Amino acid sequence: EAGVTQFPSHSVIEKGQTVTLRCDPISGHDNLYWYRRVMGKEIKFLLHFVKESKQDESGMPNNRFLAERTGGTYSTLKVQPAELEDSGVYFCASSQQGRNEQFFGPGTRLTVL
């Protein structure tokens, strides 16, 4: 069974540009989560999808971040326009319906210059 996959693995952009991160959860997992780790800090929750619906987006830092999960399969996280403080590793995780064990993808390392 394939794990959670994320694309790209690395992205380097300039301040003000737009970046879109993609996450493909484990097949059949209804729950999809986005997290971010800024250097030297804890991994922080961004938002949670149940199928295509946003269940909790309390961790989204501001309206420059837009997450979508059309069709309840893969998800995208767009940052527009990117700021220096958006740099970090963005992790996606998924879990089965009714289970809370979350399985993480390899992450996307975003660097904003």
Add this chain to the structure above:
Amino acid sequence: QKEVEQNSGPLSVPEGAIASLNCTYSDRGSQSFFWYRQYSGKSPELIMSIYSNGDKEDGRFTAQLNKASQYVSLLIRDSQPSDSATYLCAVSGGYQKVTFGIGTKLQVIP
């Protein structure tokens, strides 16, 4: 006060010894508790989950939970150099977001 507290380490133990990793959390309503292992540059890997007070053993790993003291621990018996990694304590209120500690870096010395 951080929601999940861990000593960032490093914690150094000799090969074959028991490594003891500790974590405290602030939310008394927490229901699910996890330990993730993260090798440098890799994704967090779930190694243990525990939901009720007491001990849960899986191979060389034992997770311990004390809800009254808001304390979670992970014991690694017969530590191996391959166990060298950062161990993340994580806590959840249910089928929702997970709150992570900063992680404890473990070094197993051959």
